[in-house]
Amino acid sequence: MSTKTSPDSGNIKTAELIRTQLPNIPFEISETKTYADLKIEPENFLSLVDGLNKNDALSFDLLRNIVAIDMGEAGLWAKYHFYSFVHGHGIQVTVPAKSTDLTIPSITKTYPTANWHEREAAEMVGLKFQGHPDPRNLLLEEDLDIHPLRKAHPLQKPEILQGIEDGPPGVEQ
């Protein structure tokens, strides 16, 4: 029997602590299967990040991860994961990109490690990060302008037999 298959209520306490320490920033709290999630608008995102980093009771000093998701009708979202070495708590922040021009403010000034994470998120899904110092393609070629992780991006067909266009004999194509 494994020890940690139930969601931890300790994570909701972290979200409530953030609510009491930063009362003027509007966000919604929800649960995931591991960390708690704060959903916030892009306009307020930079002040939340500043608060998470500089507040002594929170002091989230490690940016672990940035995930960019194509949510279809709901637009493009980005999820951030932070961790604090001092207090040992973690949090997830969800930011839907601005609906007019698909931008999210960049956090490279507070967290230098966000540089490569934001470059990768931008090229995979098509987000734009405002204020990023070096917005080039990272994993794809520099001159390409495609976004592979969009749901509309197609996959290749695997080749069945090389050089034989109509497949193996006896099989309907």
Place this chain on the structure above:
Amino acid sequence: MTEKPNTEELGLLSYTPDYGNEEDRLQPVEAPNDQALYRVVLPGVMQTGVDTVIAMCRKSSLWPMTFGLACCAIEMIGTFMPNHDLDRFGIVPWPSPRQSDVMIVSGTVTKKMAPAVKLLYEQMPNPKYVISMGACATNGGPYTEYDRVLQGVDKIIPVDVYVPGCPPRPESLMEGFIALQEKIMEEKKNAG
């Protein structure tokens, strides 16, 4: 609370990828077609004996260029190590393409890496051989459906021996080298 973005105007649903002029970068190389000097100079009856001797020398001292791309490179290194020793066949890994005979393409070739593979192949002097090691170099392997992956290295360079496996065991790679040696002996008059 967020207003839904205008997906049509922003092109979120009708996205079509634009690959630019990528096709030019992925054209195959010309296969080498020249003849060695001794075949031009010597009379016909002496060519056969010299062919056999030269082919025997070539097959006994193949120097592969270490071109490890991905996971198959780890098994390739394991084949060079004392447990499955390839040195006893005369095979010495050599990092420079200008002084090597064989290129072992071990791992997935992506479209970003393809121009480098072509350049390295062109930098090798004749006669040169290519062993395509693993499933990814044969036809894209487990990653064949992603469109940044080249479906097999034989789309850009000519391949002599295919070694299947994911990754192939060191014994499989040794079998691939032995098959290449047999191929060199069979084709001795075409080896140029």
Place this chain on the structure above:
Amino acid sequence: MTTWPESQGTSTSLETVDMTINVGPQHPATHGVFRMVLTVDGELVKDCEPYIGYLHRGLEKLTENADYRQAMGWWDRTDYLAGMCCEGAYVMAVEKLAGIEVPERAEYIRVLMMELSRINSHFMFLGAFGADVGSFGTSFTYGWRERERIYDLFEEVAGDRMFPTYFKVGGVTMDLPENFETRCRDILSSIRQGLEDFDGLLTGNEVFVERCRDLNPVTPEQAIAWGFTGPMLRATGLGWDIRKAEPYSIYERLNFDIPTGKQGDVFDRYWVRLSEMYQSARIVEQCLDEMPSGRVLNPDLPKTLRIDEGELYLPTEGTKGEYGVYLMAQGGTNAYRAKLRSPSFSNLSALRELVVGNYVADAIVILGSLDIVLGEVDK
């Protein structure tokens, strides 16, 4: 541009221009297809620009288009030096998302296999790092002697050397063979002997210590700002290990220490990895001693695995740092979004700050001490 000083005895001054060197995607150090462009002034590196993406194989897109259980075949090829560590991380994330329980014997077997994979990966680091610093063939052959023994054990247990897909959602595929315990204890004693050999070969070598000590020290604040985790962070002095800080599986019941360094230089990074291997051997022995009996697979697994709405981010201690799996499910048999948080990606993003100001030969040593594996970096 620098000018040759007049005091050196020439009547004309010598103007030099910075040279650009391309350490291309194919190079003899076995770190994989990685390219960096160094701008050097003589031997001193002025600027370094890393280029990655030559092995971008589409792990995340392919995982969205396949079943949860099929996707494991791609995930264990990310960190190809320690396949089972990656399998463990992914399979634990899927189980947590779906709420599937794992029997206890399977947990012990998983931790045993993961720690043996960690030892495997670190032997490859020792071999390749020794080759970077100067002992080209010797350290490689020392490392591979032990790796082959561990690979033989994996083959006996699971069927394949590198990527056995031995872990399954709900347990492991099959039980251990009968002579496993004697075989494993033999291998542990030979691993310890191999570690002593490496200690004598590298740490006891004055040239190695002179080259590596005091090269490129990093403070804990810098490391956290750059996103370092794993042995790179522990070398700076901060003893943070996810197996102790946010434990998963049965790590809470096991006794092991976390080695840390003092100043985060290249020697400390090597020393932390070497000491970690002794601790991993301790964990393997404890797993062998305490292994319970029972079944190895959850008996109530559904035939098709469908997961309703949910998301999670699960951090695990991979061999190079924090190997995190983010999964989002929205019904159906496929994940809606899967992301790999790879430790080598974050460690490598700080390469420019690490390398600038050192000599070219030291730049190669620093790159080797980062211990990157390109399958993770390029996903």
